[in-house]
Amino acid sequence: MIEKTKVLALIGIIAILGNWVGYGVSPIKALPGIILIVLFTIIGLVLNKYLPKMPAVVWISLIALIATTPIFPGNEWIVAKTADINFMALATPILAYAGLSLGKDIESFKKLGWRIVVISLVVYTGTFLFATLFAEIVFKIQGRF
Amino acid sequence: MLKDWKLHIIVLFFVLIGEAIGVKQFNLGVGTVALFPMLYVLIMGGIVSFPKLKLMNETQMKRAAGILGISFLLFVAKLGSMLGPSLPKIFDAGVSLAVQEVGHVLGTIIIGLPIALLIGMKREAIGATFSIDREPNLAIISEKYGADSPEGRGALGVYICGTVFGAIYLAILAGFLGSLGIFHPISLAMGAGVGSGSMMAAASGALAVTFPNDAEDIALFAAAANLISTILGTYLCVFFSLPVTARLYEWLEPKIGRLRKEAAK
Incomplete structure (x- = not known):
């Protein structure tokens, strides 16, 4: 502590x-x-x-x-x-x-295949985009902006 | 952790350089890319810690990772101190805040799982797409399937990618999406609360740079969304995300697998 x-x-x-x-x-x-x-x-x-x-x-x-x-x-x-x-x-x-x-993760990163790299980009895009989209839809329904 | 003065002096040096350079925005025609101190120091750090340069050893890097966890707590305390005076504002956006969390949870699966299957992943796809695969999610998947299972390897792969380029990627994505003018800054701020410390910091930073007038509100709503992700995330993951992703896999895999075989012919 x-x-x-x-x-x-x-x-x-x-x-x-x-x-x-x-x-x-x-x-x-x-x-x-x-x-x-x-x-x-x-x-x-x-x-x-x-x-x-x-x-x-x-x-x-x-x-x-x-x-x-x-x-x-x-x-x-x-x-x-x-x-x-x-x-x-x-x-x-x-x-x-x-x-x-x-630096400590570079070696493990090099061992990864291209598929997992692509999917990780898709996963981050998905979570960000869908949360944004859902929030926006609710604001629109409520007539906030 | 404290004794490693070399580490702290490098950080101080980077922070001073980064802050002195300040914010830069690049126009790409369709939208802008926001560059700001957080990204400069991240990249400078990445270069210095690059194994081939041998400037830092494994122990120092592990220490840096340990300090990263503690230093994020200060950021959380700062954001918390912004939440207090703004509680009415946050309650006012309560429905959006609740619904956006559904987006955070579903967002990884909805587009992640089909694309993973389309590019030919097998059971790795479950681990890779059921969540954003940070530490608590890794614990959940290794408990259910074992760390060395295909599912565990998929999760670990996304975890490593997230550590290596998650923050930079989310910062660029957030800044770019923001500059397109489709979404309101507050909706984007909620999107930035993905439930991972450095990713949330970088994404909300990029938004604050893109919308300087809304910087305070962006920090506020990113913090609120991130807090919801942190509190609910683990439960949702165990009781919803993981079982649903596994079920969807069983249902989708034969269909997409067949499609792939036909395409191969």
Whole structure:
């Protein structure tokens, strides 16, 4: 858990530096926001450890969600501070680690046949396209746009 | 994980370069392709970790994969903090959010299974098309058929492809579909919540770049859809997707198999 906290803090630092370069928010201004986000994550992880049954992702979403709803004391401050962190800036380090882990799968990837590569493209297209289409149809029926 | 400073310094360096380059869009005539920091760092990482270059060893790559899982949690917390103030907006789109999940579940099977059979796959097709084949789905298929079964191999194949190019592919697809102007950005955002961390991040990023005015709402609805996929995904997979795909296979395989034989003559 301590190890995870340190890793979260480190990625937090990388993210606010990226947020600075990409979105012009100074790291000092972004600090409270990233501390809150790291805190939500840690609380979620602790809950996941002692009350399992739900993936950590669900616990973390739930904690962050509750802390930013109008029922939670100080929610306006929390919303304003977390808004200083651009969601794209937080995703960039994730994809950097993803890229650096790619090499380990290259050998197994080379062994795959062309059919499975084609089908994986079809599968990703299918899930994205059909979910989009179904959402769009419902919005159209409801006359939203 | 923390001690591998080389790894973190490379990431920091990539992030700074990536963010400094910023967003670039290319017009292909029919639509645009959106390039943005997430994609640059992913590609830079892929190049550095390429085995032939020997810049990184297996342990470091495994560590990077481990950190990837933890760092995604921060992204989830950020998205969660956007959900709180927008709950009325999300409930307002409740029906669409529920129905789009059906699209996520059926979408892999409806077009995946027939095409897999048409290009001559056998039982691998079940594992390859019953879901997007991320970690929880792999666990489900190996429990039912065994990891070394044809079904298990099909699932593992799509898993590996997803790891290698899933995020890039979804980012390009999302940006391109968005630029065509057929779908509303919010519908596309829901589509982006496919239930895999890096794919969702990359696809919603591409949409946010394509529709800068709707960036906040895109993150919001992608996050909500992804959360639904995460919560319901495993149950739907065990009780619906897998049995239905297996049944459809038994029904479709003889028909498409015969078609293929006739075509071969």
